[in-house]
Amino acid sequence: MSTASKVLAELIDALRCLPGVGAKSAQRMAFHLLERDRDGGRRLAAALTAAMERIGHCRQCRTFSEEPVCALCAGAARDRHVLCVVESPSDLAAIEQATGYRGLYFVLLGRLSPLDGLGPDELGMDLLRRRLAEGEVQELIVATNPTVEGEATAHYLAQLARDAGVRATRLAHGVPLGGELEFIDRSTLAHAFGGRQALD
């Protein structure tokens, strides 16, 4: 479609910012919306605009939120004595969908990775330290990914918990080494979550 429509060419190109979408799928998506679902296309445009402009991070747990404090942190329904630390909002979503966890979360938005300029400051470790010092949290569940950097981050978190006198636990075996939480099937993740063990 080098020729027929500049607006269409721009749409096809812009769709390629979506992960897993190559030239061929982008073209198919653009044609589908134009031929059969213009309302869907308009709704997607509005949803994208709203999300890109309005979604920031919860100042308590750092997950995505359009409010200063997210619904999870603000709500009264969750157990405030258990705090689960994850690397990303995707991991939070995976645990919410797979397990019956009723505690709160803390989202690092990364993992310790000095080469990428990600140290304790970038991951909000001070915020977490202050949270643990408040004394409300009795168990810190460390749910970083089982990668080299995730393990280093887990060690840091275990030390943080130890300093604050808070018990730290880690997801049970069952999470495959080198795997990403986000892509693990629900039952494996639920099993690993249920069988989490004390960090030594």
Added chain:
Amino acid sequence: MSTASKVLAELIDALRCLPGVGAKSAQRMAFHLLERDRDGGRRLAAALTAAMERIGHCRQCRTFSEEPVCALCAGAARDRHVLCVVESPSDLAAIEQATGYRGLYFVLLGRLSPLDGLGPDELGMDLLRRRLAEGEVQELIVATNPTVEGEATAHYLAQLARDAGVRATRLAHGVPLGGELEFIDRSTLAHAFGGRQALD
């Protein structure tokens, strides 16, 4: 993510209007844009808005165009004596990308399908009849899909060409039965296009 953010939930839901995108991919796309490519998300929103509002159909060939007459029809570079009839803009794109075709197109935006309310009127057959009556077109290449409805449409087009005294040709064997042009590999399509045969 039933809980954390309504704006995010709406984005994930809206992404599912894209073909081939389920709940899991929609969530991955939303997180990717929010975490790593907000500029890409904004650009996609703008491209969608522009495309949904501004792209209509060329009044000569009926393909997608933001101008009354598309760049293909308006340009001087193409051979105006050959007209290739396709079912959809996707098929036009597939032929443009796979073959060295230098003629013009006519896009039916469908195929004869009485049960779906698609008859000659809906497919612009009158517009095509008037085009053939002008005398400029010397060959009508029928490139409908090799499905039952596509074949019925091809027969109708062959009759239209016969009535106007225009030679009609059909893509050569090589297009698999039941297949869709859009999904055929380039070399097969190029071969079938080059070896098109007279419709009897």
